[in-house]
Amino acid sequence: MLVIEGLTRRFGGKVAVSDVSLTVESGGFVGVIGRSGAGKSTLLRMINRLQEPSEGRILCDGRDVTALRGQALRDWRADCAMIFQQFNLSGRLDVLTNVLMGRLNKTSTLSSVLRLWSAQDKAMALSALEMLDIANLAAQRADSLSGGQQQRVAIARALVQEPRMILADEPIASLDPRNTKVVMDALLRINKHYCITVLCNLHSLDLARTYCDRLVGMAQGRVVFDGAPEALTEDVARELYGLEAGEVMDAAAERPQPAAAAFAAA
Numbered sequence: 566m567l568v569i570e571g572l573t574r575r576f577g578g579k580v581a582v583s584d585v586s587l588t589v590e591s592g593g594f595v596g597v598i599g600r601s602g603a604g605k606s607t608l609l610r611m612i613n614r615l616q617e618p619s620e621g622r623i624l625c626d627g628r629d630v631t632a633l634r635g636q637a638l639r640d641w642r643a644d645c646a647m648i649f650q651q652f653n654l655s656g657r658l659d660v661l662t663n664v665l666m667g668r669l670n671k672t673s674t675l676s677s678v679l680r681l682w683s684a685q686d687k688a689m690a691l692s693a694l695e696m697l698d699i700a701n702l703a704a705q706r707a708d709s710l711s712g713g714q715q716q717r718v719a720i721a722r723a724l725v726q727e728p729r730m731i732l733a734d735e736p737i738a739s740l741d742p743r744n745t746k747v748v749m750d751a752l753l754r755i756n757k758h759y760c761i762t763v764l765c766n767l768h769s770l771d772l773a774r775t776y777c778d779r780l781v782g783m784a785q786g787r788v789v790f791d792g793a794p795e796a797l798t799e800d801v802a803r804e805l806y807g808l809e810a811g812e813v814m815d816a817a818a819e820r821p822q823p824a825a826a827a828f829a830a831a
């Protein structure tokens with residue numbers, strides 16, 4: 566269980582995240598929603614320790630994550646794998662090697678420098694690609710793939726880290742609707758199949774309602790909603806999205822159906 570206590574992050578005079586406290590049970594699919602600048606990315610990046618909190622603590626199963634250093638910190642970062650909007654792949658490398666990069670933390674320094682991957686690591690990477698229906702792309706250069714395919718490679722790379730949690734920061738922001746669905750379905754499948762907790766920043770309220778079993782709404786760095794998607798009223802949406810609220814609520818009728826709905830119901 567992840568416990569966030571009074572987490573605050575300031576950038577100069579700007580408070581990006583303000584006194585956020587949350588408890589995240591293992592195995593959930595939590596959507597962090599809110600308009601641009603609400604503090605969603607900063608919150609996720611602090612959990613992964615890509616950004617240091619100004620105040621507050623993060624505890625995982627009682628262990629103070631904010632105090633970790635050296636190898637323990639690297640292990641934590643592998644434990645909560647990040648997925649980024651821009652995929653962060655090495656374009657010139659093939660897909661399989663990109664996925665194997667997720668094994669770096671579990672490989673000796675010499676082997677990782679020489680890129681000597683074990684047969685077991687390769688099998689694991691291939692199986693992650695199979696899970697995401699892109700094993701046929703293993704030998705292709707990453708920069709030859711579509712955005713949706715690249716994001717699935719990034720998810721496969723996260724998967725081979727054997728994380729307990731995936732932190733996805735606007736994973737579909739640069740994708741078209743078809744690839745958005747493919748990538749969100751993949752995250753849902755991983756969440757249900759491996760029981761990996763997913764914390765996913767989403768600008769779209771529709772997508773959050775379709776895929777998440779809990780929503781955390783942020784505005785101006787604070788949590789202003791925390792509950793089931795069904796409990797999010799129009800008033801709260803207005804508080805979260807201001808003038809954009811009508812826009813984000815109106816599209817509700819066109820909400821996509823996740824292909825993995827069977828998992829969601831299980």
Ligand SMILES: Nc1ncnc2c1ncn2[C@@H]1O[C@H](COP(=O)(O)OP(=O)(O)OP(=O)(O)O)[C@@H](O)[C@H]1O
Pocket residue numbers: 576579580581582599600601602603604605606607608768
């Ligand atoms: N490195 C930084 N230096 C200065 N200000 C920052 C930095 N990172 C974030 N901020 C500010 O903190 C606030 C929250 O930013 P953050 O990126 O966390 O919001 P967000 O909800 O993820 O927005 P978006 O959806 O646009 O990514 C914003 O006002 C942003 O300008």
